Amino acid sequence: MTHRDRRWQVYGATVLCLSLTRCTHHRDLFQEGVNKTDEKIMTLTERIERQDAEIARLRATLLKIQTQREATAAKKVPVRRLHPPKVFSLDEGETIADSSQETMHLYYLGLQSLEGGQYDASIKSFQDFLAMSPDHVYADRAQFLIAKAQFMNQEFHLSVLSVNALETQYPYSFRIPEALYHRALAYQKIGQTEKAKAGLQEWLHRFPGHFLATSVSRYLKEIVPRLMEDEST
Numbered sequence: 335m336t337h338r339d340r341r342w343q344v345y346g347a348t349v350l351c352l353s354l355t356r357c358t359h360h361r362d363l364f365q366e367g368v369n370k371t372d373e374k375i376m377t378l379t380e381r382i383e384r385q386d387a388e389i390a391r392l393r394a395t396l397l398k399i400q401t402q403r404e405a406t407a408a409k410k411v412p413v414r415r416l417h418p419p420k421v422f423s424l425d426e427g428e429t430i431a432d433s434s435q436e437t438m439h440l441y442y443l444g445l446q447s448l449e450g451g452q453y454d455a456s457i458k459s460f461q462d463f464l465a466m467s468p469d470h471v472y473a474d475r476a477q478f479l480i481a482k483a484q485f486m487n488q489e490f491h492l493s494v495l496s497v498n499a500l501e502t503q504y505p506y507s508f509r510i511p512e513a514l515y516h517r518a519l520a521y522q523k524i525g526q527t528e529k530a531k532a533g534l535q536e537w538l539h540r541f542p543g544h545f546l547a548t549s550v551s552r553y554l555k556e557i558v559p560r561l562m563e564d565e566s567t
Contacts, residue, residue, distance in 0.1 A: 437466045441476060448479060453487035474507035481513055490520040511541045515550055527557055
């Protein structure tokens with residue numbers, strides 16, 4: 335081997351060493367960047383989870399405040415019968431304060447249990463409330479919340495029956511649209527997809543301008559393909 339060949343050999347080895355050193359350096363920098371990105375993602379995820387928990391807490395607080403304000407306002411304003419006696423059997427000039435006000439603690443207890451995920455306790459409180467004051471101005475809300483608690487407790491058959499009772503006993507309740515939506519979801523949960531589809535289609539026909547219309551329409555589009563698949567099998 336000549337002197338020139340040895341010199342080129344040394345040069346090549348030097349270049350190779352430098353290349354390997356640079357690759358290792360870049361790899362370390364890349365890994366460090368990945369680690370920092372992972373840490374940022376974990377931090378953001380934890381922050382989002384905390385914010386979700388705070389939002390849930392604020393919603394629960396807002397629901398309590400809204401219910402208390404409605405009850406306070408109702409005490410001050412005379413309530414006249416606008417619907418058939420089946421819905422609100424209040425005589426003209428009668429106020430909520432005259433209508434079994436002592437049972438309201440059962441209503442609030444039911445709300446508190448529902449928010450805390452104690453569905454059986456919530457259902458019992460609302461049922462006791464209705465048993466003591468079936469014609470109370472909050473009776474339709476209590477019946478709706480019974481159906482909602484049963485749905486959340488995965489008692490879907492019972493939830494359907496409770497919505498049926500709400501529709502029969504309190505047909506003018508402002509909770510009817512939401513209740514009928516829950517009933518369609520319950521039908522889907524127990525495998526009665528045809529009834530769920532029919533219920534959602536009727537819902538969109540009756541309440542096209544309701545704030546839930548977008549959700550109902552989207553859910554209907556989701557279950558129709560499933561129904562077609564079931565029919566084809």
